[in-house]
Amino acid sequence: MPEMLTGIALANPDTLKYVPEYNLIYRADAPRDDKVSVIQGSGSGHEPAHVMVVGKGMLDAACPGDVFAAPPMEYVLETAKLLRSEKGVLLLVNNYTGDRMAFEMAQELAEAEGMLVKTLFINDDVAVQDSTWTVGRRGVAGNFFVMKAVGAASEAGADLDDVIRVGEKVNSVTRTMGIALTACTPPAKGSPLFELGDDEMEIGVGIHGEPGRRRAKLASADEIVDELLGAVVPDLPYASGDEVALMINGLGGTPISELYILYGIAHRKLEEKGIRVWRSYVGEYCTSLDMAGASLTLVKVDDEIKGLLEAPAEIAIRVF
């Protein structure tokens, strides 16, 4: 963890700063009093989320916990204090019990110090209602769309209430479900987190290897997409005439070539339903260490959301 964060900081010497005590990566030009500071923490092991998406137009800071563990409350509190801004601080939290506890407590303590600070929960995973680590739905790869929209709005100078409105709006039209073909192996454990036969897949898997809806025999890419769209599309629901952003997110161990295969199949099936794909997102966003698998996210877009998603962003991960 410190080695990874050191690497990120060294790779981005002009734009990022690193505070080892709190696993804290933040924008070199933050905080600014004319801009809401946006912070996200959650556990490590999901990279590029969230330490690699700190930068202009995205997060102002990330303060992850250990692998698959919520950050300690002090990390969040110290990060919020360091990023204190006249316009306020927004804490983005994927909905897991441990993360909620740490962020809500940090919010209370920061408020007690007179800070303007709010929390926004993300819960895009349709797989299960309650899960191993949550009451209610989990936050998974769809959190990227909330981060991007909130980052763009805060960059444009929106006040805290409006930044929250935008984030809640995007969360409310975002739905995700994933499948795993293999388990992941946390370094501290040294062995796979769960057992999955060579010919099996976990449908609706969580990004910490939590169980999903059911285990099934390995299926073709076409059947996998049917399974994912069958869960995601009726949930909002997404309907004929809608425009959507479509994300195929790799869970860590799946080659990008296979992600594009899933993308092409999903794109065609959506168009057949009369749902127009406005913009594509294919790659690794929110991973689960070295897990083989993928998730599919849909976001129903309108002109406001399109503008926010298209706004420029400059973050650690880039192609060139």
Add this chain to the structure above:
Amino acid sequence: MPEMLTGIALANPDTLKYVPEYNLIYRADAPRDDKVSVIQGSGSGHEPAHVMVVGKGMLDAACPGDVFAAPPMEYVLETAKLLRSEKGVLLLVNNYTGDRMAFEMAQELAEAEGMLVKTLFINDDVAVQDSTWTVGRRGVAGNFFVMKAVGAASEAGADLDDVIRVGEKVNSVTRTMGIALTACTPPAKGSPLFELGDDEMEIGVGIHGEPGRRRAKLASADEIVDELLGAVVPDLPYASGDEVALMINGLGGTPISELYILYGIAHRKLEEKGIRVWRSYVGEYCTSLDMAGASLTLVKVDDEIKGLLEAPAEIAIRVF
């Protein structure tokens, strides 16, 4: 393969076109007579190279063969003909015997049809002098720097000779070496391409799983970086006072968190040698299906190369 290429085309409907007969992905606005057309082929299984890096400022077209196989000569010839430009066509070829045969023959036939077409070979891999599939050094992840420079020069309107000069210049100052922790599994074979014990690594591995310099016991990240820098740095050599671009390229199955760990260690060790890291590249560029491992590339930069590497590019793979 066709499913992946279909996915890439559907994900980029405004900017890319797809011709299934030749595995051909090309820029929707190409060819242009005021710009040299830049084409690269090589085998599939190395994605994002090369079909996902077609776009403004990079390749004009890619026409890959099957997994780990050179494209058939007709693919290259038809691609060159379709991309014919008054300013000429440049074929970029990673130095493998099969690729050289296909591209050189296509070049001859295109010239016989009166086209202006040249070939440029890339051979950045220092691991071995001759290898399973090459006479001379292999072309590996360092080819991204040649593509980027050549793409920028051609976009700026340079003539064919100058584009080649730039490409040869970048190739001449680029060196790479990789290590593998696991083998990769080509879909057509269905089993790993070679055997590597859980506690072993292949030092100097090729991107098709070809043997490198030797097999060794699994080592720490620090020792791995020493091994890679120990091969790459003295080869050019890179010396105190030099400025370099540093790339840590994932071979497909290695989480980006681990790539940043290697990056940080390499960055520090280079600075200790007085070699200044000017710009970082961390992620998957030239992969080997699902192989776990990484390669390290150095490029010695001057003002001309910096300008070319920093020029804007718009390609299929992007974060947002």
